[in-house]
Amino acid sequence: MNKTIGKPINRVDGRLKVTGEAKYSGEIPLENIAYGVIITSTIARGRIKHINTSVAEKSPGVIGIITHLDAPKLYARPNFGHEGAAGEKLAPLQNSTIYYSGQAIGVAIADTLERATYAASLVKVDYVVETPLTEMGKERDRAYPIEKFVEFTVEFALGDADAEFAKAEVKIEATYTTPTEHHNPMEPHATAAVWEGENLTVYDSTQYIFGMREGLAKMLGIPHANVRVLCKFIGGSFGCKYGLWAHTPLAAIAARQFRRPVKIVLTREQMFGLVGHRSETEQQIKLGATPEGRLTALIHQGISQTSIFDEFVETFTTTSRTMYAVPNLRTAQSVVPLNKGTPTIMRAPGESVGTFALESAMDELAWALKLDPIELRLRNYAEVHPARQVPWSSKSLKECYALAAEKFGWSRRTPEPGSMRDDRYLIGMGMASACFPMEHFPASAIARIFADGSVVVQSGSQEIGTGTATVMAQLTADMLGVPVEKVRFEFGDTELARSPGTVGSGTAASVGTAVHGAAKAVRAKVVALAQKDPNSPLYGVPEPDIETSQERIFVKNNSAKGETYQAVLARHNLEYIDANFDAKPEEEEEFAKCSFGAHFVEVRVDPELGEVRLTRVVGAFAAGRILNEKTARSQISGATIMGIGMALHEETITDPHTGRIVNDNLAEYHLPVNADIPPIDIYFIDEVDTHVNPIGVKGAGEVGITGIIAAIANAIYHATGKRIRDLPITPDKLL
């Protein structure tokens, strides 16, 4: 039977999604459900002087209003990077202090959504208003340096980058800025909390069910064994559904207090305040090089925003420590606390905006040297990890450059800016490298073969649209030699085997290794039963001589000599046979592990209007083994499009005086729409990586957003001769 790994097979959950049968967290039918609507602060700094709920409480259908005056004790959780972390270190409704606009200050519960919404609007709040700190640039004096953020290095030095930069013959020194951005998954965060005695079940749109369970239990002060978290379908997340935010504990306390299930679904506006964002950044890059184009020094430093009460770092210097062979390297970052919410991880946190800066600077250096941008990159190709000086587990970046350049037709490009035209439009071609580190987390799985030959494989995990359910079924099917349709992957429930959050492009590698291990273990169990059984055709046949295919186990090259799984189970009177597997990442410190790629884009710029249209995008990527070409391509293509949004459209605008977000809706926060998107051709370089994990996977969820942004900026420079170092590149900046 044909193996499915690598093939572009359809998603196993496609049918449920296209028919509307897939139930997302806010859609689980629950008896006697009440609706909660969160009340949020309209000031960014100060405190609540009075909060009056008396009118709201008398409004029809209202079950109750909870504010800081009467909320039960909730225990604050540390933010990001700890087990059971919250998005912010601020338990909701515990006191009257306001740190940012859009902070939760109460929740109205009623028997219908309309009545809860109306009641929330009737709550009157008087504030003591203080002047909020809202502008990162103006508050830079408050910046403090970061050595390390969780396990991520931030401050780093190799050689003497400053001295070498000072004496470099060719220098680039530039500052790049990127704005606040919001994830805006299409599904608003939803949670429904149900208590049965001391036990709490939450249906929550989360990227990390086990983290949610841990965090929620600790915040409520109850044992985590009393909490069950389920998430069967999730309508996108991109980072903002990773941590625990206010709505989940609020639903839990309301459900407990009013003794009925409570559901809270955020409004789109609330998603601009309650659930994190990507911090704005200001990044300085200094490149020193020889006239031949060899880098002698690289310095990458700058600032990002954090909240008043938390430390979160947009780690934008990572790629500068990874990408080029440079003997003198220094990175440093500081954060500026502002009266804004705590930023959080958003697709390729750090790498996306950091790669924009680094790869723009490399383009500037290429121009300064009159070198082809690909040639400059090849002259500085890192054969080993530059900061750690260890070899790569695999790296096919050169092949990515070559393949993407050829498919794109890079050779047709004339180097001079403004030299390519189509009628009145300026045409530009740009490229950039892409890179994302491979993450591997501990994960467990159970695989079970039933007497009827069907297979179930389970691991807590989540399916955020990346194709997890599909590739897990494929891994199991191939290992057992059964068709994918016979395998069901069960996930999204803390009653199942423990698994990590869906982050860091690490799910295919982490959960995949566990699933692969469990499938292998259950296969071995069946084989062992057969080998020891005189009634089996495989009696005494050594394991290496046994193969699986067509739902059977048989002797290699002699498929007649064998039997079905069903036959083995039936003879042993087994309803099912199963095995579990705990996969732990190997601490193979001797290798550096990254997915790489290259993006090439063509833009068409209207010189009179400053309008930029992309005409085509070509990318080539090497991400280890590709488990499913269809879903992997969608990952890279989707990330590319999100990068197009970052390059050209997306920006959260805060009123500097009030600290309120002025474009907190999808009409004014511009996400890419279908008409913005040109043809996107994605190619994969086959890579066999035996060092990363038994399945050879490096991860493809985020690498696709890293290179595209600079590639667009570089193409715009090529078209117009204007170097825009401030995202997004809107028409006003080109006029």
Place this chain on the structure above:
Amino acid sequence: MVNSDNLNLLLKVNGTQHTLQIDPRVTLLDALREKIGLTGTKKGCDRGQCGACTVLVDGRRINSCLTLAVMYQETEITTIEELAKGDELHPMQAAFIKHDGFQCGYCTPGQIMSAVGLLAEGCPSDDAEIKECMSGNICRCSAYPGIVAAIQEVRQMQPNL
């Protein structure tokens, strides 16, 4: 004081009459999702800005979040739940699966209803125009290329082009 006394209302959804007693403030979207239990139609913004809530009313696509349920008596409302006939998917649903026109699936019912509505309106043949006609439906997973490919495939299957 806002009057939220319930009204009696007859809504015909996917050929079935539903008698509802609802608050006049209930949007068509919330009536479908919260009152009738047809959760296939999604809420992404509740402001007419994303298209996740697209349904057909008398064959025309509309944003069901931007309108009140009470305005739709005596109309034929069609939602995503109506497209497949038993096990047999609507060609647009099948094409979305084939071309991977979705990832998380949350915008998908809206995209598919919008695409079906577009075909009924007279679908342009050009990719660029299809993209324009589908730009009221945001997909943050950004499955746009697959969505256009799916629509093209179904358009070309139609007999009288």
